[in-house]
Amino acid sequence: xxxxxxxxxxxxxxxxxxxxxxxxxxxxxxxxxxxxxxxxxxxxxxxxxxxxxxxxxxxxxxxxxxxxxxxxxxxxxxxxxxxxxxxxxxxxxxxxxxxxxxxxxxxxxxxxxxxxxxxxxxxxxxxxxxxxxxxxxxxxxxxxxxxxxxxxxxxxxxxxxxxxxxxxxxxxxxxxxxxxxxxxxxxxxxxxxxxxxxxxxxxxxxxxxxxxxxxxxxxxxxxxxxxxxxxxxxxxxxxxxxxxxxxxxxxxxxxxxxxxxxxxxxxxxxxxxxxxxxxxxxxxxxxxxxxxxxxxxxxxxxxxxxxxxxxxxxxxxxxxxxxxxxxxxxxxxxxxxxxxxxxxxxxxxxxxxxxxxxxxxxxxxxxxxxxxxxxxxxxxxxxxxxxxxxxxxxxxxxxxxxxxxxxxxxxxxxxxxxxxxxxxxxxxxxxxxxxxxxxxxxxxxxxxxxxxxxxxxxxxxxxxxxxxxxxxxxxxxxxxxxxxxxxxxxxxxxxxxxxxxxxxxxxxxxxxxxxxxxxxxxxxxxxxxxxxxxxxxxxxxxxxxxxxxxxxxxxxxxxxxxxxx
Numbered sequence: 001x002x003x004x005x006x007x008x009x010x011x012x013x014x015x016x017x018x019x020x021x022x023x024x025x026x027x028x029x030x031x032x033x034x035x036x037x038x039x040x041x042x043x044x045x046x047x048x049x050x051x052x053x054x055x056x057x058x059x060x061x062x063x064x065x066x067x068x069x070x071x072x073x074x075x076x077x078x079x080x081x082x083x084x085x086x087x088x089x090x091x092x093x094x095x096x097x098x099x100x101x102x103x104x105x106x107x108x109x110x111x112x113x114x115x116x117x118x119x120x121x122x123x124x125x126x127x128x129x130x131x132x133x134x135x136x137x138x139x140x141x142x143x144x145x146x147x148x149x150x151x152x153x154x155x156x157x158x159x160x161x162x163x164x165x166x167x168x169x170x171x172x173x174x175x176x177x178x179x180x181x182x183x184x185x186x187x188x189x190x191x192x193x194x195x196x197x198x199x200x201x202x203x204x205x206x207x208x209x210x211x212x213x214x215x216x217x218x219x220x221x222x223x224x225x226x227x228x229x230x231x232x233x234x235x236x237x238x239x240x241x242x243x244x245x246x247x248x249x250x251x252x253x254x255x256x257x258x259x260x261x262x263x264x265x266x267x268x269x270x271x272x273x274x275x276x277x278x279x280x281x282x283x284x285x286x287x288x289x290x291x292x293x294x295x296x297x298x299x300x301x302x303x304x305x306x307x308x309x310x311x312x313x314x315x316x317x318x319x320x321x322x323x324x325x326x327x328x329x330x331x332x333x334x335x336x337x338x339x340x341x342x343x344x345x346x347x348x349x350x351x352x353x354x355x356x357x358x359x360x361x362x363x364x365x366x367x368x369x370x371x372x373x374x375x376x377x378x379x380x381x382x383x384x385x386x387x388x389x390x391x392x393x394x395x396x397x398x399x400x401x402x403x404x405x406x407x408x409x410x411x412x413x414x415x416x417x418x419x420x421x422x423x424x425x426x427x428x429x430x431x432x433x434x435x436x437x438x439x440x441x442x443x444x445x446x447x448x449x450x451x452x453x454x455x456x457x458x459x460x461x462x463x464x465x466x467x468x469x470x471x472x473x474x475x476x477x478x479x480x481x482x483x484x485x486x487x488x489x490x491x492x493x494x495x496x497x498x499x500x501x502x503x504x505x506x507x508x509x510x511x512x513x514x515x516x517x518x519x520x521x522x523x524x525x526x527x528x529x530x531x532x533x534x535x536x537x538x539x540x541x542x543x544x545x546x547x548x549x550x551x552x553x554x555x556x557x558x559x560x561x562x563x564x565x
Contacts, residue, residue, distance in 0.1 A: 057069065080118050234252065
């Protein structure tokens with residue numbers, strides 16, 4: 001492999017006349033988070049009189065005028081962004097110094113396509129060029145307060161760039177305000193960036209070798225996600241086979257967009273769990289290399305595009321066309337249920353909506369019984385979901401009955417579930433909202449009063465703060481108030497205004513409010529004479545039995561008889 005390795009700084013990296021460092025189209029958009037920007041700023045300001053090593057930059061120099069940045073995009077983009085902010089500050093403090101910075105951002109006499117010394121990827125190109133790279137006095141330069149005029153898609157693709165620009169600007173402004181000589185301080189930061197930040201530049205002659213270097217750097221400790229590595233590997237394999245790297249990169253962007261903001265590594269892991277029984281986060285890339293080797297790049301990316309679309313529906317259930325499936329996905333989202341995603345991925349690929357609805361409901365029931373209420377071992381649950389996923393991925397729709405039996409076998413029995421439910425306290429509010437909404441709709445199935453809990457509140461029947469009247473009614477049991485006030489048996493749902501009115505009023509007063517409520521579980525409380533510890537225990541026991549009926553595998557589901565069809 002013919003490569004060159006040189007230690008350099010930004011002054012030399014950007015100082016080559018008529019050369020443009022280019023982010024190739026297959027690279028992801030700019031994505032640095034706040035923590036990384038903060039770290040860069042402190043690295044620069046904490047080492048103003050020293051050098052600071054910034055790591056390696058991998059360039060593919062098949063075109064010497066436009067070397068492609070294979071690794072180093074995020075760091076270079078952020079540093080150049082900060083350099084442009086320094087230039088803009090010079091425009092205010094000492095306009096004559098603007099050109100000193102601009103010469104490292106612009107090739108003034110180059111052909112139009114080489115106008116700037118750094119060209120971001122397609123997603124960030126227009127924003128970075130118009131708002132950052134152009135000279136402050138250029139008619140083409142857009143002011144930062146115009147950024148809100150961009151369309152929604154462009155704002156979304158540049159959200160990190162916009163946020164980090166504002167953060168760096170804030171850092172710079174505060175730093176200069178604290179200095180007695182802002183111009184000198186600005187000069188110090190500029191010199192620290194241009195000469196103090198050191199890089200090792202690795203130049204490779206072709207893209208295939210560049211990908212190999214990229215992967216090798218990761219093996220030596222560079223922090224890259226499994227998604228970054230897999231994308232790199234797919235592009236590398238495409239380059240070796242002389243297939244279009246750009247087309248594959250576009251397909252990869254579709255995969256990312258399909259995920260609707262979901263974590264790429266988590267998606268890849270769940271995808272692998274449809275085949276492999278155990279997949280640790282660190283195993284994801286090595287297992288995918290094995291899959292790519294056996295299945296080929298094109299088949300792999302085609303499958304990832306399909307599966308990522310299904311996965312995006314887990315993240316944003318509103319994208320699901322079928323109302324029944326959509327509601328179950330929303331419930332799974334409420335429960336923070338992700339372990340079932342491997343099974344749902346396999347199911348989505350082979351089932352129609354009718355049977356998918358039933359299977360997704362089984363996933364919801366199992367998640368609720370196993371994890372939410374009984375708090376059983378999550379590793380074991382993942383094993384069951386893998387078993388169901390494998391049955392579906394290997395047998396197709398014909399494996400649905402086997403998959404359902406696997407999930408049913410994992411479910412805690414009624415005795416265990418009811419016992420665990422009877423001891424639960426409020427905890428996470430979204431869990432209480434989910435449970436009470438389903439119980440309410442079971443109690444009043446015709447009205448379906450609560451499609452959501454948006455307009456109701458959780459009411460403590462025995463109030464959180466005991467009044468003198470409540471203490472008198474409870475007697476010696478008042479000492480157990482803290483143990484029972486947040487128990488599920490002491491909670492109900494109540495309309496917002498009624499909830500405020502009830503507050504810590506007596507139970508007799510509350511019963512009058514409950515009797516006029518549209519919520520069945522609140523109205524039921526009017527049948528109780530008094531309210532105390534025993535009533536809380538009794539009600540929670542009844543709720544446990546109701547929950548066991550509502551979240552029960554033996555309850556007939558729509559089209560259950562036709563699962564193998």
